[in-house]
Amino acid sequence: MAYVELQDVRKAFGPVVALDDLRLEVQAGEFFSMLGPSGCGKTTALRIVAGFESPDRGRVVIDGKDITGVPPNRRDMGMVFQAYSLFPNMTARQNVEFGLQMRKRPPEERARRAGELLELVGLAAQGDRYPYQLSGGQQQRVALARALAIEPRVLLLDEPLSALDARVRVQLREEIRRIQTRLGITSLYVTHDQEEALSISDRVAVMSAGRIEQVATPPEIYGAPATPFVAEFVGTMNRLEATVVDGERGRVSYAGREIGADAVRGRRSGERVLVLIRPEAMAVEALPDGGVPEGSLVGRVAAQVFLGAVTRLKIETEGSGELLTADLPSTGASGFQAGTRVAARFTPDVPRVLDLPPAR
Amino acid sequence: MRAPLRRRSLAWLGVIPFFLYAVGFLLYPSASLVAGAFQDEEGNLTLSLVRDLLTRGARQAFWTSIKISLVTAVLGGLFGLLMAHAAVSRGMPRWVRTVLTTFSGVAANFAGVPLAFAFVSTLGITGIVTQFLKDSVEIDLYGSGFSLYTFFGLSLVYLYFQIPLMILVITPALDGLRHEWQEAAANLGASPAQYWRHVALPVLLPSLLGAAVLLFGNSFGAYATAAALTSGQLPLVTVLIGQVKTGNVISDPHFGDALALGMVVILTVTMGLYALLQRRAARWQR
Amino acid sequence: MRRGSWRSALWLVLGAGYFLVPLLATAQFSLKVTRESYGLDAYRRILADPLFRESLLFSFRLAVYTIVLALALLVPTAYWVHLKLPRLRPAIEFLSVLPFVVPPIVLVVGLLRGFRWTPNWFYGGYLILVAGYVVLAFPYAYRALDAGLRALDIHTLTEAAQSLGANWTTVLLRVIIPNLRTALLSAAFLTLAIVMGEFTMGVLMQFTTFAVYINYVGETQATGAAALSLISFGITWLAMLGILLVGRRIGGRQVQIGGTH
Numbered sequence: 001m002a003y004v005e006l007q008d009v010r011k012a013f014g015p016v017v018a019l020d021d022l023r024l025e026v027q028a029g030e031f032f033s034m035l036g037p038s039g040c041g042k043t044t045a046l047r048i049v050a051g052f053e054s055p056d057r058g059r060v061v062i063d064g065k066d067i068t069g070v071p072p073n074r075r076d077m078g079m080v081f082q083a084y085s086l087f088p089n090m091t092a093r094q095n096v097e098f099g100l101q102m103r104k105r106p107p108e109e110r111a112r113r114a115g116e117l118l119e120l121v122g123l124a125a126q127g128d129r130y131p132y133q134l135s136g137g138q139q140q141r142v143a144l145a146r147a148l149a150i151e152p153r154v155l156l157l158d159e160p161l162s163a164l165d166a167r168v169r170v171q172l173r174e175e176i177r178r179i180q181t182r183l184g185i186t187s188l189y190v191t192h193d194q195e196e197a198l199s200i201s202d203r204v205a206v207m208s209a210g211r212i213e214q215v216a217t218p219p220e221i222y223g224a225p226a227t228p229f230v231a232e233f234v235g236t237m238n239r240l241e242a243t244v245v246d247g248e249r250g251r252v253s254y255a256g257r258e259i260g261a262d263a264v265r266g267r268r269s270g271e272r273v274l275v276l277i278r279p280e281a282m283a284v285e286a287l288p289d290g291g292v293p294e295g296s297l298v299g300r301v302a303a304q305v306f307l308g309a310v311t312r313l314k315i316e317t318e319g320s321g322e323l324l325t326a327d328l329p330s331t332g333a334s335g336f337q338a339g340t341r342v343a344a345r346f347t348p349d350v351p352r353v354l355d356l357p358p359a360r
Numbered sequence: 361m362r363a364p365l366r367r368r369s370l371a372w373l374g375v376i377p378f379f380l381y382a383v384g385f386l387l388y389p390s391a392s393l394v395a396g397a398f399q400d401e402e403g404n405l406t407l408s409l410v411r412d413l414l415t416r417g418a419r420q421a422f423w424t425s426i427k428i429s430l431v432t433a434v435l436g437g438l439f440g441l442l443m444a445h446a447a448v449s450r451g452m453p454r455w456v457r458t459v460l461t462t463f464s465g466v467a468a469n470f471a472g473v474p475l476a477f478a479f480v481s482t483l484g485i486t487g488i489v490t491q492f493l494k495d496s497v498e499i500d501l502y503g504s505g506f507s508l509y510t511f512f513g514l515s516l517v518y519l520y521f522q523i524p525l526m527i528l529v530i531t532p533a534l535d536g537l538r539h540e541w542q543e544a545a546a547n548l549g550a551s552p553a554q555y556w557r558h559v560a561l562p563v564l565l566p567s568l569l570g571a572a573v574l575l576f577g578n579s580f581g582a583y584a585t586a587a588a589l590t591s592g593q594l595p596l597v598t599v600l601i602g603q604v605k606t607g608n609v610i611s612d613p614h615f616g617d618a619l620a621l622g623m624v625v626i627l628t629v630t631m632g633l634y635a636l637l638q639r640r641a642a643r644w645q646r
Numbered sequence: 647m648r649r650g651s652w653r654s655a656l657w658l659v660l661g662a663g664y665f666l667v668p669l670l671a672t673a674q675f676s677l678k679v680t681r682e683s684y685g686l687d688a689y690r691r692i693l694a695d696p697l698f699r700e701s702l703l704f705s706f707r708l709a710v711y712t713i714v715l716a717l718a719l720l721v722p723t724a725y726w727v728h729l730k731l732p733r734l735r736p737a738i739e740f741l742s743v744l745p746f747v748v749p750p751i752v753l754v755v756g757l758l759r760g761f762r763w764t765p766n767w768f769y770g771g772y773l774i775l776v777a778g779y780v781v782l783a784f785p786y787a788y789r790a791l792d793a794g795l796r797a798l799d800i801h802t803l804t805e806a807a808q809s810l811g812a813n814w815t816t817v818l819l820r821v822i823i824p825n826l827r828t829a830l831l832s833a834a835f836l837t838l839a840i841v842m843g844e845f846t847m848g849v850l851m852q853f854t855t856f857a858v859y860i861n862y863v864g865e866t867q868a869t870g871a872a873a874l875s876l877i878s879f880g881i882t883w884l885a886m887l888g889i890l891l892v893g894r895r896i897g898g899r900q901v902q903i904g905g906t907h
Contacts, residue, residue: 052543073546085540089562098558099548143544150548370814371730378723382741382784385777389756390748396759443661446654456658466879466886467665472845473857474875477864478668481675481872488671520668523661574746581749584845588861598751605755605850620755627747635743 002061003028003186004049004154009058011044018044020210022058026188031180033189033197036207037233042190043158045207049188050156051075062153073102078147079156083163085143086131092142093118093127099150117145120179137168144176148183155180155187161196173200194234198222206230223278228357231276238282238324240275241356244268250348255319259295260348267353276352282326284313287341296345299324301338306330315344390624396617409618421595422622428511428596429579432518436579437572439519440526447527448534461531464524471521472584479517479589483508509590517585522575529574533567533641566641573634577627597623669879676872688869692877701859705848708772708855709841712779713834716787719780720833724791725822728800742785750846753778758851775855778847783840787833794829798822831892839885843878 002025011019018041026032034042047053049060051072059068067075078099086095096114105113118124121141131139140160147155157176161169177200180187191197197204198218205215206229214226225231231239242252242261250265251258252275261275285293292298299317311333315324326344328336336342400406412418446452447460470478482489485502493499507513537560545555561568583598592599592608597619603609604616679685692698727734748756757778761769768774800822807821823830848855854862860878864871 050543050547052546071546072543073549073551075547076549077547079544079547081540081544083540084538085544087541087544087559087563089559098545098550101558102549102554146544146548371726374722374726375731375734378719381719381780385757386744386748386753386781389753389760391756392760393752393756439657439661442657446657449651449654451651452654460658462886462890463665465889466882469839469843469882469886470879472843473860473864474843474878477860477868477871477875478672478879480864480868481875482668482671484868486868488674489667520665523664577746581746581751583749583751584857587849588845588864598749601751601755602846602850605758616755617759620752623749623752624747627749631743631747634746 002026003030003063004032004188005059005061006045006049007059007061009045009048009055009060011041011048011053011055017210019048019055022210022212024205024212024215026186028186029184031177031187031189031200031202033191033201033204034207035191035194035197035204035233037192039209040207041210042192042207046156046158046188046190049154050077050079076150076152077154077156078150078152080140080143080147080158080160082159083136083139086139086146088131091128091130092123092134092145095131095142096146096149098146103150113149114145117149118142120148121145121175135168136164137172140164140172141175144179148179148185153186155185157187157189159191162191162193169196176200198234206233208233224352225276226354228274228354231352231354236279236325238275238277238279240277240322242273242275244271244273247271255297255317255322257297257319259297259345261351261353262348263351263353272356274354274356276354277346277350279312279325279327280310281346281350282324282344283346284315284326284328284336284342284344286335287343289341293343293345296343297324298341298343301336301340301342303338304333304336306333311336313342315342393617393620393624396614397621399614401612401614409612409614410621412615413618413622417595418597418600418619418622421597421600421619422626424511424595425580425597426626428515428518429576431515432522432579433572433575435515436519436522436526436575437568440523440571441530441568443523444527444531444534448531450539457531460527464527467524468521468528471582473588475517475520476585476588479508479513479520483513483516509593511594514586514590514594517589518579518582521585522579525578526571526575529571530567533564533571536567537563566637570634570637570641573630573637577630577634580627580630581623669876672872672875672879676869676876678869688867688873691867692863692870692873697854697859697862698874701854701856704772704854705842705844705856708776708779709838711776712783712841713837715776716780716783716837717830717833720784720788720791721823721826721830722818724788724795725800725818728792728795729804738788742789745782745785750778750782750844751850753781754847754850757847772853775847775851775853778851779837779841779844782844782847783837786836786840790833790836791826791829794826794832797829798825828892832889835885835888835892839882842881842885 004024004026006022006024009019009022010017020041022041022045024045034045036042044053048055051067051070055068059066061067062075086092087098090098093111093114096117097110100110100113114127115124118127121144123138123141123145126134126138131142134142143160160176161172164172173196189197189201198221201218203215203217204221206213206221208229214221214230216224216226221230221234225234225237228239231237240254242254244264244267245251245253245258247264247267247269250260250262252261252264252273253259254275264271264273267273287293287298297317298319299315301313302316302323303314305312305314307330309330310327311330313326313328313333313336315326316322317324324344397409398405398407400408413422443460447457479487481487483501484490487508490501493501508517541559541563542552542555545559546552550558581598583602586594586596586599587602590599592603600609601616601619601623604611604613604619676688677684677686679687727738757774761774764774803821803825804817807817812821843857844855845857845861848858849861856878860871860874863874
């Protein structure tokens with residue numbers, strides 16, 4: 001049974017609908033992320049779970065109990081905010097002890113627990129510093145320790161790393177995951193950074209405009225996006241608007257070329273579909289003028305972008321003028337200068353096929 | 361390196377007129393005042409005037425001035441805080457805050473003679489509210505001992521510019537209270553009262569005290585309102601100075617200087633305290 | 647959280663009552679002719695009084711002189727402090743606190759004492775009063791100018807003008823001041839409000855400023871004083887509106903006004 005549930009939650013701010021009949025289930029001990037662009041409703045959903053907003057309709061259920069009407073200070077959850085949430089008039093240690101102080105724990109227990117948690121987040125030596133004396137990363141660690149001190153049922157994190165430097169971000173997200181795994185605490189994580197979500201979550205819910213587009217494990221989200229939005233939002237994706245040519249054998253037509261795509265099997269000929277291919281799944285070979293191999297797309301390299309381990313080629317397709325993106329290991333990229341005529345091919349099992357969204 | 365030197369000296373030249381003016385019309389008068397407090401009518405050095413500050417009349421004036429300043433600082437601070445907090449709270453529409461701060465700006469400057477007569481029109485013996493209470497609810501204010509021309513009445517009038525001053529001063533400090541703190545506190549189990557006790561008030565304390573001190577100084581130095589309203593019935597230092605200077609009270613005119621010196625001493629201590637509290641307040645607002 | 651909003655609204659309503667009732671009562675009182683009847687008699691009497699116009703114009707003239715002198719002293723100062731002498735800031739901040747250490751009552755005593763030796767055209771005339779008013783206006787006017795300067799990028803403007811060949815006076819007169827128009831107006835309105843409402847220094851130096859006139863009327867006619875209070879309040883409101891409208895273009899920084907009590 002799910003540990004945290006949002007059941008048919010609807011929330012509007014005036015004319016703007018932030019959450020549209022949202023249904024979410026998080027399992028006990030799971031690290032669950034809500035990923036999406038600004039305004040998609042992920043923060044609103046989190047705040048509803050925390051109790052800072054009330055849903056217009058729907059319920060919040062924890063461990064089988066309806067807590068929709070429970071005020072935020074009695075929900076027994078720990079929350080880490082994006083920034084500025086440490087109490088400035090208290091030291092790190094006092095901040096961590098605060099939740100325990102509210103629960104009227106004796107001073108010795110508070111001190112012991114605070115010590116444990118500061119140790120856990122690696123700040124045992126900074127316990128007596130004030131927030132203004134700590135760096136952004138250190139402040140967020142204290143915030144995490146503070147949220148965990150009360151042994152909450154659920155840990156909520158609202159874009160905790162967005163305000164930090166890139167390097168600190170990567171470091172801290174791995175630590176957060178490590179700590180969460182060790183403690184086994186059910187966690188709800190909100191972010192707009194897809195790399196963050198994919199690297200540390202058990203499951204990810206991709207959201208857009210108040211609705212959930214897809215809930216799946218990171219590999220599924222990446223490799224098998226369920227909607228065009230997810231395909232666009234997560235990673236780079238080639239989108240080919242193609243026409244089904246042969247629904248039995250699985251072949252589509254794009255830019256005047258016929259290519260294989262197993263996923264269209266079962267569709268009718270003439271149907272327009274969206275074919276999705278990841279750049280790293282494209283195999284590129286240089287073509288001397290003239291010869292065009294079967295089942296591949298043809299074009300010219302419009303640009304080469306060096307990305308470190310990988311070099312990204314932008315290929316202008318002959319026949320449609322659209323740009324394809326193909327990633328190659330940088331070691332093999334020297335033969336593909338701008339202007340080179342190339343063939344891009346992929347095995348038929350690679351493309352994902354979705355219904356073409358209606359013209360907007 | 362001639363150019364930078366020239367530019368810097370030109371800058372100094374640019375500010376000299378201002379500083380000369382400040383020296384001439386602010387520091388010099390203050391100094392003459394101090395000097396005058398230690399001179400008698402012939403110009404000889406004496407401590408008798410300063411000693412006279414301890415006479416019953418002057419002592420009472422200082423004490424009453426301090427009392428009214430304390431009372432209006434505390435009450436003005438309290439009500440000002442409540443109103444300012446109400447206006448900036450998250451449920452309130454934005455226009456409430458703008459209206460409040462604009463009105464406070466006007467009201468803080470409305471002090472003096474017009475304010476005195478506004479209150480006379482309201483709560484004077486034939487004031488509108490006085491009449492209204494007598495005619496409709498049969499409460500005889502003046503019959504039961506209330507009077508606008510007493511300590512209580514003057515305090516009531518003073519609050520009219522003390523509360524707005526508090527609002528103007530404390531609103532920026534309230535803005536500094538991040539709502540994340542309130543939410544984090546709630547999340548950790550604190551009720552709104554506990555949040556105020558453990559987080560908000562400690563953080564606000566330097567600003568609150570600083571504002572109260574400012575209000576104290578503001579009230580202590582006030583003259584026009586008291587003069588127009590009480591015309592000498594209530595012993596206040598400022599009013600006493602006015603009386604000495606206009607010859608209404610038989611005394612050495614230099615005595616006015618001594619009184620003024622006494623005021624300056626008290627106000628300097630007050631403002632020193634304010635500066636200290638301001639520096640403390642700045643620490644939390646990062 | 648919704649419960650708290652009711653309590654907040656309550657305080658604001660109570661506060662509004664405390665602040666508005668005296669204004670309304672003053673208005674109503676000023677319209678009293680006899681115990682029962684109402685009319686504009688008080689206003690008619692005031693407007694017919696030559697001393698009304700005299701004192702009003704007198705205060706207004708003093709305000710104009712004060713504004714001119716104060717701005718002439720403050721604009722270069724504020725400019726140079728911003729541009730070259732940031733170290734002087736603490737001294738200037740100190741000035742902002744000064745009106746509380748040296749309130750008008752103290753300043754007037756000091757001025758009367760200290761300038762006894764000056765010739766009569768200064769000591770006996772209104773110039774000494776203007777001199778005092780300028781000091782009163784300093785902190786508030788400076789704050790307004792400071793806000794305005796902060797909104798401009800003084801360094802860049804100055805350097806751009808200099809690279810095009812302008813000397814310092816040109817820079818100040820033709821580049822900085824035109825851009826400071828809104829801050830200047832703001833400072834002017836503030837000073838106007840302060841001077842028009844000032845009583846203490848005027849009465850102790852024995853001038854019939856507008857506020858002194860109101861007090862004089864108040865000694866004999868309560869309704870007349872009420873009418874004048876309302877007029878005075880109206881003037882202050884207009885000045886504040888002026889600041890608001892002008893201030894909206896600077897960026898809405900709240901300008902703090904103390905009191906001319």
